Amino acid sequence: MIGYLVGPLPRSEALIKAYRDHGKGRISDAELDRKVSEEAEKLVKLQMEAGLAYLSDGMLNWQDQLRPVFEGLDGVELDGLSRWFDNNFFYKKPVISGPLKRRGEVDRRYLQSGLLPRERRKLILPDPYTLARLSENTYYGRVEDLVAVLAEHLSEVVNTLALDGYGQLQLTSPSLVFQRPSRDELEKAAMGLEIVASRCPRPIMLHLPYGPGGYVMPDILDFPVEVIGFDMTATSRKMLEEYSSEKTVYLGILDGRNSLMERDDRVLEECVSLGDELGLTEIHVGPSCGMDLLPYGVAVEKIRLLSKILRRAEEL
């Protein structure tokens, strides 16, 4: 059994204060960047101590998950707040009114690659289909054209941020499971992933938070990715048991949106029995989604809980 995280981590109160101070002009850009790096270092250390297989820098300087992709592109404006799926969190909606073209460099500060050993480095971005679904598009006549263009820009962001590679690239696709997709929508999502997969190193994980994995089964098993992540707070075990596949399965079994601490013995028992049922040689586990909508202390506690589960699994 291996464990890792699947999304952003929350800012500590000290970092929230640093951002507020920066907003009021009390600290400089460089001072804020330094603070972000210090905080990211603490979170990387925490994940290392927890024995996680892949390491994330926590994405602490991401205001939302879309901005690093759209910033620096012509043809789009980030305008107005929109709800992030069914969360009390809002992202800036990209409004696309012209051809998407890169204006300047990708901002490399979006990944603290120096803190992350290459073979365990994890980079997390939305998949092209989700980027398209969450945008307002008045330029591209066909959605598939927008998905394809976004896949190209996304690949460029991936390859710039992780210049010398990574251990795992995660593409997050809540849009595929938040509502049941049509066959046509599944095909567009697969096409976007194929473009990224052809331009970026493997392995790639596709994570599906905020909805039942049953919405995309069994089609998702043919997607060009190595790992498929399910949100087990929304996916029934029975649904997974109905299919068999060579793909690696990630079980998002710790609720990434609730402060209730799961019991480690029950989680372990559930993972082991599900692993047996699915015939998995290796089980990947962790939270159901990014833990950025938990308070910092709760997220840290959940990482420690994951560590405990992994240790107990080793003892078995």
Add this chain to the structure above:
Amino acid sequence: MLFPTMEVGSLRKAPFITGDRGRAVEAARRWGLRLSVPQYERLVQHLSGGSWDEKILLDWASIYGLKFFEAAGLDIIYDGEARRHEMYEHPIRYVEGFSFRGLVRVWDNEYYYKAAVTDRPRLKANYHLEEFLFNREHTSKPLKVPITGPYTLADWSFDEYYLAGKTGENPAEIRREARHEMAMDLARYVVGPVARSLAENGATHIQVDEPAAATKPSEVELVVDAVNEVVKGLNAEVTVHICYTDYSLLLPSILDMRIANLSISCSNADTTSLGMDPSARRGFKILELFREYSPGFRVAPGVIDVHTDFIESPQLVRDRLLYSARGLDDPAKVVACNDCGLRTRSWEVAFEKELSLVEGARLAREALG
């Protein structure tokens, strides 16, 4: 009377609540005169004398808030939520069975303190009663007390109680059950008792704020059940306020809410052109959908955009109201309101907007003879 005018919620903090004493004194005098606040000189004297008792200042802030809406000429008013800082943390602090867990992000670097329910919620004290009783003493106009709705309190909290110990095959179903229990308990044991106690003490209008209503489209029926639990046996006219939402996601379920008025935001998505052309009134298109369902309640479309300093002319307000009346096919079904509270606007801008609201409603009545 057609097109009664109603305020929706908060104002920016009173202009005399500032660290700058000179400005405070000047603002207290200027607004005291402009709003004809009785005995405003006492506040001026208080501020000039260097005495800064917070309770006294908040009392005056409430009075100025009430007079703000009175002077603008609105029919149903409140104090601009002068004593309140926000709508979640304050009520939760008066409920047993909740424990604050820390800061949680809402957007960019904006955060709120989020609590977890750890036991069955029980009301410690009516957190709005003192405020209402004070306000009642300072106006003869009908007051509408805003209270945060049970579904929103549930949606904005963690659950460490209802989910704990629940097991089953389908995790989504378990969560749905837990959320239902939580929202209904908050309606039964917290928000309902607060509303009833306000009504028993003379509140004739209550506004249940449910900004989270459309967060989870699959839970709209729960929003309705929770609101209906709050209004059960309540001797007051109830308005539910839901703003900046795709209202089509809530229909038709919200038609089952047993309420007098539904307050919604429209002007933020509208143009500022005059007239009754659908392209000019695009923010009010949703009313046509409401008409198809013939709601049993009145609709209070926001005819004032609270997110801009642009002052709507009375003629624009008139056209928005007449268009709403046409959209709903019944002018008696329309209440004149803002999109939301005016907290983000200066008092100068907010006051001009409210004057336009009142005058625009008068013009709309006049147009219908």
